[in-house]
Amino acid sequence: MQQYHPPIYVLAFCTLLTTLVLIFVGGLVTGTDAGMAVPDWPTTFGDNMFLYPLSQMVSGLLVWIPDDLATNLGQGILTKPIQEALNIDENILSSTSTVQVVEKDQAWKIHDPVANRFYTILRQEDRLGVYVHGVLFEHSHRLLGTLVGLLTIATTISIWIYNSVKQLKWISALALLAVIIQGLLGGLRVIENSIVLAIIHASFAPISLAFFTSLVLLTSKKWSQSPPTTDVSQVHRLAIFASGLIYVQLILGAILRQTAQHLSAHILVAILVAMHIILIVRRVFLDMQTFSGFVGLAMLMGSVVILQMALGIGAWYSEFQLGERMPYMLRTAITSGHHFLGVLLFMLSFIFTLDVLRHPSGETTSSGLSELGQIKSG
Structure with missing residues (x-):
């Protein structure tokens, strides 16, 4: 079995949590139209980003x-x-x-x-x-991005030094590369003042999140142990398609928030996502009730979908019906909450998918992920 290193797991987990906070603040940046509050990068109004006065950051x-x-x-x-x-x-x-x-x-x-x-x-x-x-949100977003970068570097170095599993090493290296690309995209978005780059920047964030989620799972104590054999064939494809659809939905959401276009496509994919999550929940409760991990994740995904759709209706009503007539803070809370729940749903679906792929089904092994969890480190 793969050796469990608690410090590496803690580092990976802290990186994932910080990334979630970063994405939440990024949603606030978009929701408050603060994406160009600071006109330069990597400096802040000509000053060193890390030395910019706190008082001016808070007050703007x-x-x-x-x-x-x-x-x-x-x-x-x-x-x-x-x-x-x-x-x-x-x-x-x-x-x-x-x-x-x-x-x-x-x-x-x-x-x-x-x-x-x-x-x-x-x-x-x-x-x-x-x-x-919007200086507070935008500058905080940059500082959090730097923190995520430092945590990713620490996690990657720790894995390359203390873990001998080659697949895990390369996943950590790809995670670091994803953070570098995401940071450059964010900087270029400011320098070029480009809506297209803003959409790409927002769409690439879930990819980084997926790498960090993978690192947390692969360095966890649970994944250092062999998984029980269970028939996951009923949810195998559903889980993969659900994660893919949610990612497409996040891209459409980024386009919608930046351009106010393609609302119909966003709604259509939202319906498809909800249908897939409902089918997953149904299959889990029918065929996999004895596995608490699957049941808990399925229930959580179902709950998030319900809340997400409610906030989606609220976001549509506030942005396309009421507009400026709705209080500014309430509009921001609804749209940013809707965005963050979408990211959270993607993470939960991705965790569920990796867990399904990890479990051997009957006599066969579902994928290389199950093998990764059983490799002996030297």
Whole structure:
């Protein structure tokens, strides 16, 4: 049997948890239109990303500008003095930006459609504070991404030093490669201000999650032991198709959130996903009741699907029916929750699929995954 190393498992598990948090914050970045809140990469408004002041990260404060510019702002149009005042470091305000008076002589909003960036300007005593919308989420997303990268490096090095199973070593190396690619995609999305790269970046995240999930399972104590023989033929294909459909659904969801297009395809695949999960739950309860691991996962997937569909209806109603009439925070909570539950469902389905592939069915072995769990380390 494969040797169990608790420290490696703990590292892999921490990496997976941090990745889930990273994906959740990434959903908030998209849900709050904060993807371009910080205009440069790998720096933050020209500063070292790791040395950017916490106070400015939390508040989003970009710069203080003279109080006399309030007269220009009060006109509700973008004047050259305002544009020059906001053109600092890596931040460039386009000439097509619009100014909205929120509260006369006190508060204004500026939207830059070219950079997809939002500013709030507040009068504070004898000066005006310019705040960039979404800096907290976007900058936190970058810092969490760095943490995931460091944890992945630590996990990969530990596996290559202390584990002799070649397949596991190469899976950890691929996980590290996936993190590097994901980080570069995120950076290029900012540099190029590209919606296409934003979609690719979001669509690649589940692939990284799948690698980390695999590492957690393969380094766990459970997978160091031989699995019991059980007939998994009834759910073998269902599990694989369910995981594939959920991944397609996540891609369609990324396209929908970025472009507001292909809603019909998103709904259609959602129905197919729900049907596959229902069939899996039915098969597990009919044929595999004695295996608590399968039953627990099936029940959890079924529960997540129900909640996911409820939030999906809520997201459709809030984004395509109510729009700005729904409170901003409630809209963000619904859409971001819907996105995160989709990612969580993918992870649960992927775990279920790997567990099914690991179990020998009758006299035969389902796949190489079952062999991996039984390889003796030297």
